[in-house]
Amino acid sequence: MSTTAVITAPTRNYRGRFAPSPSGPLHFGSLVAAVGSYLDAKSNQGTWLVRIEDIDTTRVAQGAAKDILTTLEAYGLHWDEEVVYQTQRHDLYAHTIEQLNKQQLIYACHCSRKQIKALGGIYQGHCRHLNHSQRHSALRLIQQHPISQYHDLIQGAVTINQELAREDYLIKRSDGLFAYQLVVVADDIDQGITHIVRGADLLEPTARQLSLFKQLNHTAPHYAHLPLAVAQPGFKLSKQNYAPAIAKDNPKPALFNAFEFLGLTPQAELIELSIEKMLCWAITHYSLQSVPKVAEIQVSQNPHSQATLFTHINK
Missing domain, CATH: 3.40.50.620 (HUPs)
Structure with a gap:
């Protein structure tokens, strides 16, 4: 397996976050967002936070927040500070x-x-x-x-x-x-967030958030919007359309696929390592510049093998 790493200077005082809404379990699309934000933070020697965005109580599913945190831990995605819940703020x-x-x-x-x-x-x-x-x-x-x-x-x-x-x-x-x-925006200011890595479905709301940072006289974070994982063009994987939950008891295949989705090129033997070593490899090799610069990536299974296929979709 190649050990060549992409070497870039880390960003000082980097603070990133993953902010899921507890409307259901994590699916592959949300795993991509979690892994992408985690790798970007850790490759910059930064802090990675988890915020539960439960402010819209009408959409909260009972037990979903706890399940999300348990899933993140199963994938080795450990947060650096106390989890924040919007309903407590x-x-x-x-x-x-x-x-x-x-x-x-x-x-x-x-x-x-x-x-x-x-x-x-x-x-x-x-x-x-x-x-x-x-x-x-x-x-x-x-x-x-x-x-x-x-x-x-x-x-x-x-x-x-x-x-x-x-x-x-x-x-x-x-x-x-x-x-x-x-x-x-209030949360990102209060938590001192400097970089936000999340899905491209939030490209439009970002413009309003940038304007609100300016209105509140605060420097806005840097934004990086990952391609959306879609079942077919324009139809993203989401809790609303019943995307299947990722496995907690066998996390390596989905984690491996998330690495590939984000532009990394893991070799097959990586999956034989522990979750912690898989993440260490990914942190060393990750580069934001390698993430596909497309709005959507179609996710499907190869009918002749267990491999996951990714088709880039430009929009």
């Missing part, structure tokens, strides 16, 4: 809203999703000047720093619909739940 999110309120950048909105969809799907600021009470209302942020273009470390130049970039978006829902766009 409401004070942080309320404080962030208070900061934005002091800047007079928040207003109450009574428009339903159905109404917005009927008007084209992008909110046009209908409630901005109606002075609705913020109590028991959805809250929107007045967009001060619309971002329609940014650079991604894997996908390169990313362009977002300009009208969408200018939209006043929700930061708190009418049911009282804090919105993802607010909490993820």
Whole structure:
């Protein structure tokens, strides 16, 4: 097996994170995100955190958070600091809203999703000047720093619909739940996250997150969006479409496949090593530059063997 490693200077004070939502068990697509973020952190001699994004309690599956953590441990993906749960951080999110309120950048909105969809799907600021009470209302942020273009470390130049970039978006829902766009930025600031490696399905939300970092006067992390693992073009592996859970009792094959997915070239005998040694090999050989620069990779089984096939899909 080749021992040639890609040598790059590590990034100082690197802090990365894996942030799954506990709506079900980890599948291969989420394993890729976990392994990709872990390898990027460790190859930079950095810290790797795990955050359970359970803020949307309507989507939380009972026991899923514990199962996710158990699965990560089975794959040798050990986090460096205490696991954070968003449902335990409401004070942080309320404080962030208070900061934005002091800047007079928040207003109450009574428009339903159905109404917005009927008007084209992008909110046009209908409630901005109606002075609705913020109590028991959805809250929107007045967009001060619309971002329609940014650079991604894997996908390169990313362009977002300009009208969408200018939209006043929700930061708190009418049911009282804090919105993802607010909490993820508040968490990343609070945890000092410097690098975010995650799936390309979040390319569009990243533009809003970059604008919120600017609004809160904080330096944004570096973003690297991995190709999505898809069953067929445009149909990503996800908990919502019942992607099968990865095995905890036999993690090596899926871990080996994740290495291949991320552009590493492991030889067959690697799978004979321990999980810890497999990860050490991957950390030594990993390079962000080797990750395929495509939006999707189709995952399928070779009908004549146990091999997993990967087909790159440019979009």
